Amino acid sequence: xxxxxxxxxxxxxxxxxxxxxxxxxxxxxxxxxxxxxxxxxxxxxxxxxxxxxxxxxxxxxxxxxxxxxxxxxxxxxxxxxxxxxxxxxxxxxxxxxxxxxxxxxxxxxxxxxxxxxxxxxxxxxxxxxxxxxxxxxxxxxxxxxxxxxxxxxxxxxxxxxxxxxxxxxxxxxxxxxxxxxxxxxxxxxxxxxxxxxxxxxxxxxxxxxxxxxxxxxxxxxxxxxxxxxxxxxxxxxxxxxxxxxxxxxxxxxxxxxxxxxxxxxxxxxxxxxxxxxxxxxxxxxxxxxxxxxxxxxxxxxxxxxxxxxxxxxxxxxxxxxxxxxxxxxxxxxxxxxxxxxxxxxxxxxxxxxxxxxxxxxxxxxxxxxxxxxxxxxxxxxxxxxxxxxxxxxxxxxxxxxxxxxxxxxxxxxxxxxxxxxxxxxxxxxxxxxxxxxxxxxxxxxxxxxxxxxxxxxxxxxxxxxxxxxxxxxxxxxxxxxxxxxxxxxxxxxxxxxxxxxxxxxxxxxxxxxxxxxxxxxxxxxxxx
Numbered sequence: 001x002x003x004x005x006x007x008x009x010x011x012x013x014x015x016x017x018x019x020x021x022x023x024x025x026x027x028x029x030x031x032x033x034x035x036x037x038x039x040x041x042x043x044x045x046x047x048x049x050x051x052x053x054x055x056x057x058x059x060x061x062x063x064x065x066x067x068x069x070x071x072x073x074x075x076x077x078x079x080x081x082x083x084x085x086x087x088x089x090x091x092x093x094x095x096x097x098x099x100x101x102x103x104x105x106x107x108x109x110x111x112x113x114x115x116x117x118x119x120x121x122x123x124x125x126x127x128x129x130x131x132x133x134x135x136x137x138x139x140x141x142x143x144x145x146x147x148x149x150x151x152x153x154x155x156x157x158x159x160x161x162x163x164x165x166x167x168x169x170x171x172x173x174x175x176x177x178x179x180x181x182x183x184x185x186x187x188x189x190x191x192x193x194x195x196x197x198x199x200x201x202x203x204x205x206x207x208x209x210x211x212x213x214x215x216x217x218x219x220x221x222x223x224x225x226x227x228x229x230x231x232x233x234x235x236x237x238x239x240x241x242x243x244x245x246x247x248x249x250x251x252x253x254x255x256x257x258x259x260x261x262x263x264x265x266x267x268x269x270x271x272x273x274x275x276x277x278x279x280x281x282x283x284x285x286x287x288x289x290x291x292x293x294x295x296x297x298x299x300x301x302x303x304x305x306x307x308x309x310x311x312x313x314x315x316x317x318x319x320x321x322x323x324x325x326x327x328x329x330x331x332x333x334x335x336x337x338x339x340x341x342x343x344x345x346x347x348x349x350x351x352x353x354x355x356x357x358x359x360x361x362x363x364x365x366x367x368x369x370x371x372x373x374x375x376x377x378x379x380x381x382x383x384x385x386x387x388x389x390x391x392x393x394x395x396x397x398x399x400x401x402x403x404x405x406x407x408x409x410x411x412x413x414x415x416x417x418x419x420x421x422x423x424x425x426x427x428x429x430x431x432x433x434x435x436x437x438x439x440x441x442x443x444x445x446x447x448x449x450x451x452x453x454x455x456x457x458x459x460x461x462x463x464x465x466x467x468x469x470x471x472x473x474x475x476x477x478x479x480x481x482x483x484x485x486x487x488x489x490x491x492x493x494x495x496x497x498x499x500x501x502x503x504x505x506x507x508x509x510x511x512x513x514x515x516x517x518x519x520x521x522x523x524x525x526x527x528x
Contacts, residue, residue, distance in 0.1 A: 001215060002028075002029045002032045002033050002215065003029075003033050005025065005026075005029040006026065006029035006030050006033055006035065006038075009022055009025060009026040009029065010026065010038075013026070018045075019049070020046050020049045020050050020053070020055075020058070023042050023043075023045050023046035023049060024042075024043075024046050024062065026038075026042040027039050027042035027043040027046060027062075027065065027066075028065075028177075028178065028179060030042055031065075031069055031179055032178060032179065032182075032215075036069065036073065039066075039069060040066055040069065040070070043062050043063070043065055043066035043069075044062075044066060046062040047059045047062035047063050047066065047082075047086075050062060051089065056089050056090060056093045056095050057090070057095055057097040057098075057099050059086065059089055060086040060087075060089055060090050060095075060097075060099040060102070060103065061099050061102065063082045063083065063085060063086035063089075064082075064083070064086060064099065064102040064103060064105075064106060065179065066082050067079040067080065067082040067083045067086075067106050068106065068109075068179070068183075070082070071106060071109050071110060071113065072109075072183070074113070076110055076113060076114075079106065079110070080106070080107070080110055083103050083106045083107060083110075086099070086103055087103050090103070097134070098130060098131065098133075098134035098136050098139060100130055101126070101127045101128075101129075101130030101131050101134070101136070101139050101143070102127070102139055104123050104124075104126045104127040104130065105123070105124065105127040105139065105142055105143055105146065107123050108120045108121075108122070108123025108124045108126075108127060108143075108146055109146065111123060112146070112149070112150065112153075117150045117153035117154050118150070118154065120146065120150045121146075121147055121150035121151065121154065123146075124143045124144075124146035124147040124150060125143070125147060127139060127142070127143035127146070128140050128143035128144055128147065131143055137170045137173075137175035137176060138170070138175065138176040138177060138180050140167075140170065141167045141168075141170035141171065141175070141176055141180065141184060142167075142176075142180055142183075142184065144163045144164075144166055144167035145163070145164055145167045145168075145184055145187050145188060145191075147160075147163050148160040148161065148162070148163030148164040148167065148191070149164075149187065149191050151163065152191060152194070152195065157195065157364070160191075161191075161195070161197070161200075164188050164191060167184065167188075168184065168188060168204070171184050171185065172207070178215070181211060182208075182211075182212075182224075185204060185207065185208040185211065185225075186208070186224050188200075188204050189201055189204045189205055189208065189228055192204065194328045195328070195364060195366060196328075196331070196364055196366035196368040196369040197366055197368075198235075198366070198367065198368045198404060199367075201228070201232075202232055205225070205228040205229060205232060208224075208225045208228065209225050209228075209229055212225045224249075224261045226245050226246070226248050226249035226252065226265075227246065227249050227261060227264050227265050227268060229245050230242045230245035230246040230249065230268055231268060233245060234268070234271070234272060235404070235405075235406050235409075236405050236406065236407070237405075237406070237407040237408055237440075237443075237444055238494075238495075238498070239272060239275070239276065239444050239445060240445075240497070240498040240501045240502070241495055241497065241498055242268075242272055243269075243272050243501075244497060244501070246265055246268050246269045246272065247269070249261075249265040249268075250262070250265045250266060250269060253265055262292045263288075263289045263290075263291075263292035263293045263294025264289070264294050266285050266286075266288040266289035266292060266294065267285070267286070267289040267294045267296065267299065269285040270282045270283075270284075270285030270286040270288075270289060270296070270299055270300075270303075271299050273285055274299060274302065274303050274306060275408070275444075275446055275448075276444075276445050276446065276447060277306075277446070277447030277448045277451075279303060279306065279307055282299075282303050283300075283303065286299060286300045286303065297316060297317075297320045297333075298316075298317060298320055298332070298333050298336040298337075300316065301313045301316035301317040301320065301336060301340065302336050302339075302340075304316065305339070305340050305343065306448050310340070310343060310344060313340050314340055314341065314344050317333070317336060317337045317340045317341070318337075318341075320333050320337075321333045321334070321337050321353070327360045327363065327364075330356070330360065331357060331360045331361070331364070331369055331372075334353050334354070334356060334357040334360075334376065335357065335372050335375070335376055337350075337353050338350045338353050338354050338357070338376040338379060338380065339379070341353070342379060342380065342383050347380065347383045347384055350376075350379075350380045350383065351380050351384070353376070354373070354376040354377045354379070354380045355377075357369075357372065357373040357376050357377075358373045358376075358377055360373070361373035367400060367403065367404060368400075368404060370400060371396075371397050371400030371401055371404065371409075372397075374393045374394070374396040374397035374400060375393075375394070375397035375409075375412075375413055375416075377393045378390045378391070378392075378393030378394035378396075378397055378413075378416060378420075379394075379416055381393060382394075382416060382419060382420055382423070385423075387420045387423035387424050388424070390416070390420045391417060391420040391421070391424075394413055394416050394417050394420060395417065397413045398410055398413040398414060398417065401413060407440050407443075407444070408440065408441075408444055408446060410440070411436070411437040411440035411441060411446075411449070412437070412449065414433045414434070414436055414437040415433070415434065415437050415449075415452070415453065415456065417433050418430040418431070418433035418434045418437070418456065419456070421433060427458070431457060431458065434453055434456055434457045435457075437449070437453060438450065438453045438457075441453065442469035442471060443469065443471045445469060468506065468509060468510070468527075471502065472502055472505065472506050472509070473527055474492070475488060475492075475499060475502045475503065475506065476506050476510075476518060476521075476522050476527055477522060477527055477528040478491065479503065479506075479515055479518055479519065479522070480518065480519040480522035480523065480527070480528050481528065482519075485499040485500050485503065486499075503515075503518075506518065
């Protein structure tokens with residue numbers, strides 16, 4: 001829809017210069033398919049056309065949307081230049097209109113980008129008041145979200161979140177334009193992630209996903225939506241689906257180049273490669289993320305740690321934590337920091353970091369952060385030799401990850417619980433915990449964690465033919481009975497694409513090229 005509209009309007013403009021209505025439509029379509037400079041040009045022409053016709057308010061509105069795109073891309077100088085131009089038009093004509101509120105919004109947005117949350121809050125409040133006076137649900141929604149995020153930055157978290165929820169009513173009631181809809185969804189989801197509010201982030205991501213699905217030609221927001229969805233898939237253990245989703249995000253955000261979310265997509269791709277032990281691919285993806293403006297830390301430090309380069313990992317994570325200023329950023333770094341410094345033997349530094357994470361978690365009150373802090377505290381207590389205290393915290397962490405439906409994180413806690421049981425002489429419980437963790441790691445394909453289980457377990461585990469995981473053996477057995485991917489997906493309650501991905505990996509591992517050959521292999525190795 002949007003791509004077709006953009007192409008048709010561009011063709012029409014080449015035949016005969018468009019009037020203001022069509023220039024505005026062209027600008028919107030270009031924005032939503034990610035053609036940024038084309039969008040800027042169309043808005044600029046619409047602004048000039050309206051100004052020449054004496055429609056000052058409409059000219060100011062065009063300048064606002066032009067600045068909106070520029071400011072959100074980080075082009076503050078050009079963005080505010082257009083705001084100043086529009087404000088001069090309104091001041092010269094002594095025009096009191098709703099566009100005054102939109103311009104207040106842009107100025108407030110610049111304040112936020114410059115780190116002045118207090119000034120931003122004041123500006124957004126003015127914009128909301130003007131929007132209410134003129135009955136503009138769109139302006140009020142934009143301004144309320146801006147107010148909410150500023151309040152969160154200023155420490156008024158509950159009030160800020162309340163404004164975010166209030167503003168989103170306008171979105172669900174279809175009272176705002178497509179440009180504003182996508183921005184509001186992504187802004188609110190970003191705020192939820194900063195607050196570690198997983199449940200809200202999941203709910204709004206699902207809503208954004210549904211909205212994007214109704215407009216499949218979207219590029220700007222569709223790519224961001226795919227990233228959010230992939231993050232949730234990763235957390236819930238659907239790694240194969242997450243890989244496919246993040247691949248689509250990378251492809252969507254590759255053209256046109258320069259889209260800010262592209263770096264985030266490559267970072268998530270790197271994380272998935274790292275967790276699966278695909279270290280060369282992870283390193284390449286981290287480099288791409290960095291090239292596109294996304295800091296590759298703390299993931300890169302965790303990669304170095306997994307590669308056995310502990311000095312490099314320690315140097316990186318110490319620098320990253322030292323540069324982290326706000327609590328939200330520090331909270332994301334403290335968990336990896338504790339793991340890496342513990343491995344280096346610096347238990348005292350790990351204790352200080354774990355205690356800080358506990359304090360931050362108490363401030364935020366988010367289940368995700370409380371669970372992460374319990375894991376860090378339990379790991380440090382275990383290193384300090386207090387196995388009983390460690391187990392108490394680790395069981396809190398395990399319960400928390402289970403409630404958050406995060407199987408990988410829960411399995412990693414079980415490995416630490418096993419070490420705690422072993423320290424207390426309970427070898428049977430230790431092996432049972434390790435075995436439970438092993439099953440999860442096999443299902444996920446978490447190769448580095450499986451290797452660690454092999455080092456820690458004192459029970460011999462027979463290697464599966466072809467190095468197949470438990471899930472792969474299960475799927476191969478079903479393939480050998482003649483079942484289709486769709487049937488297998490239904491039986492195992494996973495997606496058909498995930499089954500296809502597993503089948504492809506199985507064929508590579510056992511060196512076959514057909515289902516018939518795979519069936520013969522399964523019978524030969526008594527896998528059914």
